[in-house]
Amino acid sequence: MPVEITSAGNFSGNLKAELKREVTSDSISAFEMAALMIYVVTQTVMARKSSKGSAEEFFPDKLTLPLLREAAADCKACDLWKRGTQTVFGEGRRRATVLFVGEQPGNEEDLTGKPFVGPAGRLFDEALVEAGIDRSQTYVTNVVKHFKWEPRGKRRIHKKPNAQEISACRPWLEAEISVVKPKVIVALGATAAQALLGPKFRVTKQRGEFIESTLAPYVMATVHPSSILRAPDDETRRLEHRRFVEDLKKLARVIK
Numbered sequence: 001m002p003v004e005i006t007s008a009g010n011f012s013g014n015l016k017a018e019l020k021r022e023v024t025s026d027s028i029s030a031f032e033m034a035a036l037m038i039y040v041v042t043q044t045v046m047a048r049k050s051s052k053g054s055a056e057e058f059f060p061d062k063l064t065l066p067l068l069r070e071a072a073a074d075c076k077a078c079d080l081w082k083r084g085t086q087t088v089f090g091e092g093r094r095r096a097t098v099l100f101v102g103e104q105p106g107n108e109e110d111l112t113g114k115p116f117v118g119p120a121g122r123l124f125d126e127a128l129v130e131a132g133i134d135r136s137q138t139y140v141t142n143v144v145k146h147f148k149w150e151p152r153g154k155r156r157i158h159k160k161p162n163a164q165e166i167s168a169c170r171p172w173l174e175a176e177i178s179v180v181k182p183k184v185i186v187a188l189g190a191t192a193a194q195a196l197l198g199p200k201f202r203v204t205k206q207r208g209e210f211i212e213s214t215l216a217p218y219v220m221a222t223v224h225p226s227s228i229l230r231a232p233d234d235e236t237r238r239l240e241h242r243r244f245v246e247d248l249k250k251l252a253r254v255i256k
């Protein structure tokens, strides 16, 4: 009986042509048929592994933080894995009360594999202490888990992730939120705020306000600590630092 193989998924042109040929039980032996079927299955798996689009394709069978972290290390759902040194997954307590979300790892984070350890991370730690928030109650992560950068001389300069990269990486963040189940989520900066609260959200207008959301009982956005470091002068930096601590104090009140 003739067997026609017509579906070759994302296979290359040659392979598609090869698989489209009609195979009959008269023309090949059972052994050849079995070999061909193994070839089809192997190529399907390979095509899936290298396909782009969503981090969900790389999810482990069970959603736990250690398994998610391990799986994210091999993620190739967008092209940023080629540019960054490693995946920088979130860190913190499994049942953290507050989950902070930044945009993406920076240079130091990329090299160490840990989130919020660079200059902005140190400023963030200081602000948490000033606001009276225990760092051990928190989980910190980013919307995008690989460092996107462009060369400038010998330096690697941060480059904003695009919509496709944010969308591809988003399932990791959703999985982190679903496992941690924080009482409060704080988006740090416009990229995180818009990824979580929609493209119309404006940090400049709504920073420090609790926004109604299905993500957690309390959701707030404020600036990213790196924007404070980029302030044009010391006085602006001091002012912005104070405003950032004031925003953090609001969430400190709801977790007491």
Ligand code: SF4
Pocket: 054, 055, 072, 075, 076, 077, 078, 079, 080, 081, 087, 144, 145, 146, 165, 168, 169, 170
């Ligand atoms: S940025 Fe996110 S989606 Fe893209 S390769 Fe890295 S972990 Fe995967």
